[in-house]
Amino acid sequence: MKIRCDGCGKKFDPAKTDGICPYCGAWHSPPEDQSFDAAQEADPWEEDFAGAAEQEAQEAREAREREEMDAPDEEEFDLSDEEGEEEEQERLRRMAAARAAAAVLPQQQRPKRYGPLVLLIVLTVLLLAAVVAVPPLAGGWFERQAIARGRVEDPTVTPAQGEAAVAAPFTYRLTGAAWIDYDGPWQMPEGSRLLRVELAVSMAGGEPGWDPEDPYLALDDGSYRMALHYYQLEEILDEEDPALGAFPYEVYWLETPGEEAACSFYYLVPAQTGKATICFERYSADRYGVRLEEIAELPFTIAGEGAQG
Amino acid sequence: MKARMPNWARVVSVLLALLCGLLAIGLIGSISAATSYPYQPAVVRVTGARAEQTEQGCRVTLELENCSSTAAELEPDDFYLYDEGYSWLAQIGGMQPDYTNPFSSGWTVALPAGRSGEISFLTVPPEGDQITLYWYEGEEEHQLVFPVE
Incomplete structure (x- = not known):
C-alpha cells in the first residue's frame, strides 16, 4: 500500500523501496520494529498508514460524489460497476471452486490400470498349478507309453542259421561250453553248476540304437537262466577271463567286417543239464524305450565236461 | 484422462513376471526330466494257476507270461495268496535270496x-477249497481265484 512522504508529500510504496522515498530520500520506519521483509509479508504498512489509505479512499469517495452531482444521469454506470464487481467476485469464486475440484478429481476419479497385474497374477497361479500337476501327469503318461511300447505278444523266434544265430546287427557263433568247478566261500543252489559258454561275435553295420542284453539259456525243463553279471563273476572266478565283459564293446571296436570277438558268459544251471539253447534278443528303440522284436536261438548239447553246438 | 498403474502395482508386476519366467523354466x-528316460518295468501276467494239497503243505504253481x-x-513273495477266510498263505521253506551272494539268481x-x-x-494249508491270488502288472492289480485240488 502506498503512503504519502512526510518530506515531499508525494505517494510511494514503502514495501518496494524499503521505506525510502524515491523522490526525496526520506526514510520511513516500519511499524513495531519489523523488518522490511517481514513487513512486506505481513504488509505492516497497511495498518501504519491506514489513515492515509482512508484519507485516500475518502478523497475518492468525495470525488465520485462530486462527479455524481455533476452528472446524475450516469448513476446507471456506477450501479453497473458494483454489479461488475459482484460478477467478478462470483467469477473468481467459481474459478477457485473449479481449481479445487480439479485438484481433487485426479485422486478420486482418475482410472487405475490393474489389467496387467491381474493378468500376471492369473498367469502365476496357472503356472504354479502346472508346475505341481503337469510333470507327474506327463511322467505317468510317458511311462504308460513306454510300457505300451515295450509290450510283447508272441515274439518272433528265429532258429539258428547253420552253426550261428543272427540277431541283427550281431552274428553269434558257439565256440565252446565248459563246466567250471567252484569251491569258494559262496553257497551255490543245491544241484547247480557253473557253465561257461564261449561265443565268437561279429557285427554287420553300425551299432544298434539299443543296449544289447547278455544272451540267456532256455533249458529243456522250460526254465530260463540269465547270465551272471560281470560284478558277480569278479567274486567267483579265481583267474581273470579276458573274454568276460567283452560283449558288446569289444564287438563295437572291431574294424574289419566279418571279424569276430571272443566273448564268454557264465550261467548257473542244474548239474544234470544235457542240452540247452542260448537265446539272443533283438530290440527296436524309440524315445519311449525299447521293444523286443526277435529272439534268435542257438541250441547246443553239453556232453561230459564239454559242450558242442 | 489417461489411466495409470500405481507404483506398487508396477513393482509387483515386475516380480510376478520374473516369477512366471522362473516357473516356466x-x-x-x-x-x-519326467519324459527323458523311459522306465520300462517288467510286466508279468498270470495266465493260469493250480494248487494241490501235499504232506508238506499246499503246492501252488503259477503259469506266467x-x-x-x-x-x-521272480520270487514267491511277488504274489499274494489268500484262502477263503482271507488269511494270507505264507510260503513254507522259502527264503529271501541273499543278494550279497553272487549266486543269488539261483534262488529266483x-x-x-x-x-x-x-x-x-x-x-x-489253506482254509477252504479255493485260493485267491493277487498280483500286479506294473501298477495294475489283478486277481485270480482258483481251486485247491
Whole structure:
C-alpha cells in the first residue's frame, strides 16, 4: 500500500523501496520494529498508514460524489460497476471452486490400470498349478507309453542259421561250453553248476540304437537262466577271463567286417543239464524305450565236461 | 484422462513376471526330466494257476507270461495268496535270496522278455477249497481265484 512522504508529500510504496522515498530520500520506519521483509509479508504498512489509505479512499469517495452531482444521469454506470464487481467476485469464486475440484478429481476419479497385474497374477497361479500337476501327469503318461511300447505278444523266434544265430546287427557263433568247478566261500543252489559258454561275435553295420542284453539259456525243463553279471563273476572266478565283459564293446571296436570277438558268459544251471539253447534278443528303440522284436536261438548239447553246438 | 498403474502395482508386476519366467523354466525342465528316460518295468501276467494239497503243505504253481520287453526275476513273495477266510498263505521253506551272494539268481525264477514259464512253491494249508491270488502288472492289480485240488 502506498503512503504519502512526510518530506515531499508525494505517494510511494514503502514495501518496494524499503521505506525510502524515491523522490526525496526520506526514510520511513516500519511499524513495531519489523523488518522490511517481514513487513512486506505481513504488509505492516497497511495498518501504519491506514489513515492515509482512508484519507485516500475518502478523497475518492468525495470525488465520485462530486462527479455524481455533476452528472446524475450516469448513476446507471456506477450501479453497473458494483454489479461488475459482484460478477467478478462470483467469477473468481467459481474459478477457485473449479481449481479445487480439479485438484481433487485426479485422486478420486482418475482410472487405475490393474489389467496387467491381474493378468500376471492369473498367469502365476496357472503356472504354479502346472508346475505341481503337469510333470507327474506327463511322467505317468510317458511311462504308460513306454510300457505300451515295450509290450510283447508272441515274439518272433528265429532258429539258428547253420552253426550261428543272427540277431541283427550281431552274428553269434558257439565256440565252446565248459563246466567250471567252484569251491569258494559262496553257497551255490543245491544241484547247480557253473557253465561257461564261449561265443565268437561279429557285427554287420553300425551299432544298434539299443543296449544289447547278455544272451540267456532256455533249458529243456522250460526254465530260463540269465547270465551272471560281470560284478558277480569278479567274486567267483579265481583267474581273470579276458573274454568276460567283452560283449558288446569289444564287438563295437572291431574294424574289419566279418571279424569276430571272443566273448564268454557264465550261467548257473542244474548239474544234470544235457542240452540247452542260448537265446539272443533283438530290440527296436524309440524315445519311449525299447521293444523286443526277435529272439534268435542257438541250441547246443553239453556232453561230459564239454559242450558242442 | 489417461489411466495409470500405481507404483506398487508396477513393482509387483515386475516380480510376478520374473516369477512366471522362473516357473516356466522349471515347468519345461520338470516335463523334460519326467519324459527323458523311459522306465520300462517288467510286466508279468498270470495266465493260469493250480494248487494241490501235499504232506508238506499246499503246492501252488503259477503259469506266467512276461509280456514286456524287460526280463523279470521272480520270487514267491511277488504274489499274494489268500484262502477263503482271507488269511494270507505264507510260503513254507522259502527264503529271501541273499543278494550279497553272487549266486543269488539261483534262488529266483528268471523270465526273459516275451517268454512264458512257471513258478512253484509251497504254502501253509489253506482254509477252504479255493485260493485267491493277487498280483500286479506294473501298477495294475489283478486277481485270480482258483481251486485247491
